[in-house]
Amino acid sequence: MFNLHEFTTLITELIQENIPILVEGINDKKALEHFNLTNIIMVAKHPLYKIIEHLERIDATQVCILTDLDSAGKSWYKKLNHECSQRGIRINNKLRLYLMKKTSLHQIENLPAFVRNQDTQRMF
Numbered sequence: 001m002f003n004l005h006e007f008t009t010l011i012t013e014l015i016q017e018n019i020p021i022l023v024e025g026i027n028d029k030k031a032l033e034h035f036n037l038t039n040i041i042m043v044a045k046h047p048l049y050k051i052i053e054h055l056e057r058i059d060a061t062q063v064c065i066l067t068d069l070d071s072a073g074k075s076w077y078k079k080l081n082h083e084c085s086q087r088g089i090r091i092n093n094k095l096r097l098y099l100m101k102k103t104s105l106h107q108i109e110n111l112p113a114f115v116r117n118q119d120t121q122r123m124f
Contacts, residue, residue: 002102007115011037019092020039020040020060021040021041021063021066022041022066023042023043024076024108027109028042028066031109031112032108034111041055043067048079051083062091064091064092064093065080065081067080068107069105
């Protein structure tokens with residue numbers, strides 16, 4: 001079951017550690033900005049090698065891959081996970097795994113509405 005405190009803790013960790021977050025597109029980026037996340041990199045419009053070069057250029061030691069939880073997002077996840085792991089960039093999967101286990105979300109862009117809905121349900 002989704003727990004707002006656990007979710008907030010995971011978000012706070014990403015902010016405090018300034019972990020780059022890889023998302024598919026602009027709507028995903030906007031959704032995460034609702035939670036004060038700023039180190040967000042959109043991957044869908046860039047070749048994979050450019051994304052990896054950028055991560056190496058900013059000396060990323062770990063990343064959070066937060067692509068959608070549908071088949072296209074899982075495909076992106078697999079490619080990014082492989083390429084990052086090959087270069088010694090650790091994958092922080094905590095938030096992704098939490099969303100997969102504790103929500104019915106398929107698209108990251110729906111995350112703010114989902115959280116709002118969960119918070120509203122707790123009020124009653």
